[in-house]
Amino acid sequence: MKYPCKLSWNHNSKVANSKNAQNIRPTFESHCISLIASKLHSRYTERMKTVSPVLFSPFTHLDAAFTTRHGGVSHPPFNSANLAFHVGDNPDNVIKNHDLLAAQFNYNRHHLIHMRQIHSDKIIQIDPTFTFDSPPECDALITNHRNIPLMVMSADCTGILLYDPLHNAIGAIHAGRAGALAEILPKTIHAMHESFGTSKEDLYIVLGPSIGGCCYEINESIALECEQKGYSDSLRREKGKVFLAVNTILLQQLDTLNIQKERIEVIEHCTACKNDDYFSYRADTQQTGRIAGLILLH
Ligand SMILES: [Zn+2]
Numbered sequence: 001m002k003y004p005c006k007l008s009w010n011h012n013s014k015v016a017n018s019k020n021a022q023n024i025r026p027t028f029e030s031h032c033i034s035l036i037a038s039k040l041h042s043r044y045t046e047r048m049k050t051v052s053p054v055l056f057s058p059f060t061h062l063d064a065a066f067t068t069r070h071g072g073v074s075h076p077p078f079n080s081a082n083l084a085f086h087v088g089d090n091p092d093n094v095i096k097n098h099d100l101l102a103a104q105f106n107y108n109r110h111h112l113i114h115m116r117q118i119h120s121d122k123i124i125q126i127d128p129t130f131t132f133d134s135p136p137e138c139d140a141l142i143t144n145h146r147n148i149p150l151m152v153m154s155a156d157c158t159g160i161l162l163y164d165p166l167h168n169a170i171g172a173i174h175a176g177r178a179g180a181l182a183e184i185l186p187k188t189i190h191a192m193h194e195s196f197g198t199s200k201e202d203l204y205i206v207l208g209p210s211i212g213g214c215c216y217e218i219n220e221s222i223a224l225e226c227e228q229k230g231y232s233d234s235l236r237r238e239k240g241k242v243f244l245a246v247n248t249i250l251l252q253q254l255d256t257l258n259i260q261k262e263r264i265e266v267i268e269h270c271t272a273c274k275n276d277d278y279f280s281y282r283a284d285t286q287q288t289g290r291i292a293g294l295i296l297l298h
Contacts, residue, residue, distance in 0.1 A: 047071050048081055048101050053206040055265035056163060061146075062170075063105050064161050064295040066208040066267065068277045072097040074289060082279070082289025083114075084153050089289060098132075107149050107296055113141055114151040114292075117174045121182035123191045126150065139179050140188040144169040144196050149296040155279040156271050158210035158246055159293030160185060162192065164203050169196040170295045177222065180249040181229060186257060200257050205264050208293045209278050212270035213245030216282070 048071035056064045072081030073096045078089040083101070085094050102109040113126050114135045122138040126148055130136065141150040142162075150172035152159040157176035164170075173179070173188050192198035213236050223235055223242045226249070234248035247266060254264060271278040271291075279289045 048097070048104055050104075051209065051267060051269070053161065053265050053267065055204050055206055055263070056161075059163065059165060061168075061298050062163055062165075062296070063107075063149075063298065064163070064206065064293075065105070066159065066293050067101065067291045068209075069279050069289060069291065070277065072100065077284060077287050078289040081291070083151070083292045084290035086116075087289060088287065101292075101294065102149075105149070105294065105296060106298075107147060111147055112149040112151055113143075114153060115139065115141060115174065117153065119174075119176055119178040121179065121184040121187050123184070123188050125191070125195050139174040139184055140171060140191070142169065142171040142188065142192050142195060144297075146297045149294055152208075152293045153290035154208070154210065154271075154293070155281040155284070155288055155290050156211035156216070158250060159208040159291075160188075160250070161206045161208070161293050161295045162188065162203055163205075163295065164192060164196065164198040166202045167196040167198050168297060169198055170297055172293055172295055175246065175250060177218070177244060177246055180246050180253075181225065181231075183253065185250050186253050189257065200259055203259065203263060205254065205259065206293075207247055207250060207264070207266045209267050209269040209271050209274070209291065210246060211272050211280065211282060212268070213243050213248065214270055215272035216244050216246070217241055218244045 049068045050065040052065050056062055067081055069081050074080050074082040074089050074093040081097050082089045083097055085091055098109050110132050112132050113130050116135050116137040117139050120139050123140040124136045124138045126141050126143040152172040152174045160173040160175055162171035169192055171188050173184055175184055189200055226234055231249045234245045236243045271280040272283040275283040279291055
């Protein structure tokens with residue numbers, strides 16, 4: 001299952017997805033204008049480089065993107081667009097990166113909700129009482145409120161974005177091996193049904209950049225757990241080693257729910273293979289930044 005996605009160097013995903021856009025890279029003129037504007041309004045000289053899901057592009061009141069490691073202000077090993085506070089980066093730089101992203105996607109950073117992620121199946125419904133400075137401890141966020149951006153952060157795990165256009169509801173999920181095996185994806189779909197009336201047939205779902213079965217080596221006890229839970233297809237054995245494709249588990253769960261393949265997009269960028277573009281906990285030998293999946297109802 002392979003779908004195209006767009007690497008965007010543009011102001012935001014809507015520009016990138018407009019029919020007339022000739023905009024994979026800025027023209028010299030627009031580059032000059034943006035430089036002048038950046039000097040006038042801030043000292044940032046780069047824009048965050050993001051990947052825009054094609055699946056969401058028809059929806060005008062929705063913004064969604066996955067960040068890369070490019071376009072921020074953090075220094076190595078967090079260079080440069082790290083969005084996580086808990087990894088040892090200078091918090092002032094993390095705030096600047098968040099402000100850059102908020103400016104690109106036209107939201108108030110103080111309204112953005114991220115998570116203290118714990119590799120669980122805990123889901124929290126977000127309303128305007130939540131704030132940027134007090135992220136809840138969980139691994140999935142859902143809301144039907146406009147102008148509350150939801151964010152999942154990752155460095156190898158799969159960030160998942162969900163959109164129900166019928167009920168104007170969104171979700172953001174952090175799913176590594178533990179979360180996937182704990183069925184956080186089907187549980188979040190169920191939670192959206194309970195909270196907003198979402199039918200699984202109404203959903204559009206995007207799996208973001210994550211470590212692939214090409215690079216994610218696991219031990220035999222984890223492999224046994226995957227086999228016992230019915231996910232043998234997610235395992236690959238080669239020269240005495242065993243590798244896991246977490247996305248295969250997630251797609252199997254969506255298949256079990258009979259969600260149409262046309263409503264699923266997989267951004268097949270392995271964060272370890274593409275370590276120049278993404279933070280990877282394994283390829284970067286553990287100390288590194290976090291990319292983010294972002295979704296927002298306007
Ligand atoms: Zn790989």
